[in-house]
Structure formats: C-alpha cells, structure tokens
Amino acid sequence: TQLLEQSPQFLSIQEGENLTVYCNSSSVFSSLQWYRQEPGEGPVLLVTVVTGGEVKKLKRLTFQFGDARKDSSLHITAAQTGDTGLYLCAGGGRTGTASKLTFGTGTRLQVTL
Amino acid sequence: EAQVTQNPRYLITVTGKKLTVTCSQNMNHEYMSWYRQDPGLGLRQIYYSMNVEVTDKGDVPEGYKVSRKEKRNFPLILESPSPNQTSLYFCASSKSLLRGEPSPLHFGNGTRLTVT
Numbered sequence: 007t008q009l010l011e012q013s014p015q016f017l018s019i020q021e022g023e024n025l026t027v028y029c030n031s032s033s034v035f036s037s038l039q040w041y042r043q044e045p046g047e048g049p050v051l052l053v054t055v056v057t058g059g060e061v062k063k064l065k066r067l068t069f070q071f072g073d074a075r076k077d078s079s080l081h082i083t084a085a086q087t088g089d090t091g092l093y094l095c096a097g098g099g100r101t102g103t104a105s106k107l108t109f110g111t112g113t114r115l116q117v118t119l
Numbered sequence: 120e121a122q123v124t125q126n127p128r129y130l131i132t133v134t135g136k137k138l139t140v141t142c143s144q145n146m147n148h149e150y151m152s153w154y155r156q157d158p159g160l161g162l163r164q165i166y167y168s169m170n171v172e173v174t175d176k177g178d179v180p181e182g183y184k185v186s187r188k189e190k191r192n193f194p195l196i197l198e199s200p201s202p203n204q205t206s207l208y209f210c211a212s213s214k215s216l217l218r219g220e221p222s223p224l225h226f227g228n229g230t231r232l233t234v235t
Binding site for chain 2: 037049098
C-alpha cells in the first residue's frame, strides 16, 4: 500500500505569514493532486502536477512536484483567513484514473487575524 | 449546477440497524467512489465503481456494500452498522479518464454517521 505523509499535521499562523506544507512518500507517483477542504464541505481540487520538478502557481499558492515524483510541497505566500482549511495531497497511479488515488493524512491550517 | 449530492448529511443510528446513504451526480461521470474520513487517517477508499454494474473494493471495504444500477447513483449500504463505522463519509465522482492529466474528483458535502 502506498502511503503519503503530510507535515505538519496542524499549523496555526497569523495573516500575512508564509507557510509550506509537505507531502512525502517512499513510492513514486505518476501525478500529484492537492485538495482543500473547508468545514462542512467535501474536498475541492486546487491543482494537479504530473511532471517531476513541475511548479504550478495559483495566485498566492505555489505547488511543486519533486524531481523523483515521490514528494510535493504547497507554499502559501501572505496567508489570508480565507486560506483556512484542511489541505490534502493525493498521489495518482499510472492509469490516470481516480480509482488509484492515494490520499495523504492532511494538514489542518488555521489563519487568524 | 454540476454537483454530487449525498443524503442524509447527518445520521445517528444504533448497532445492527441497516442503513443506506445515497449519492447522486449530475455530471454523467463514469467513475464514482466512497471514502471515509477519520482524524489523522486522511481519506480512505471504501468502494469504487468504474461504470454501471462494475464495482470494486477499495482499501477498507469490510462492513459495507454498494451497488451501481444507474450511472448517476451509487448508494452505500451498511447491513449491520457497528460503532467503528462512526465516521464522516464522502461520495465522489469523476470522468473515467482525462487526456493528459488524472481525473479530478468531485466530492459531495459529506454524511456524518454516528453508530451507538
């Protein structure tokens, strides 16, 4: 079974600070997705990265897929209270179908004023 | 509006009383899946379905059943619920394959189940 460990598990910061969340595995994935989940809702896809070393930016969020495709990071610049939520990474298998997605353990982010 | 709809949102039941959680999607997606979410464990897949009449076990299928008689519906059945099935459950759907990139999952808003 492929495992994805996220760190930190919990993060509480003030608005304006920067932060990085890590997603690590000993297994190679063909793709890596990041989801954000807000209280009372299901996870929503933020980004998909498919190439080793790939970097994608989504406004203040920067996602990177490790060169060896075993790890990924999410960096948030100047965090806002609206960034609060549970961040989940999900590693994809070679087929590309969602049936082979393995979810990480999650990072709960709290951004306060 | 494209969405995945789960019902009920909250359910409290007693050990052994059969229950069904419904899931419906209006996006004509081939793939549907059920997950349970527990603190510190992330999302774990219970069952999934690649298309109508095709279902497969995920990582934690024990104590659950599913069916896929129509493309839009994928109910989750607990024949004899036990307290260790107390959890937050999510249904999700996606296109079976997306050229060039893995298919994104579209999730429902969850069903919080408590078994006493």
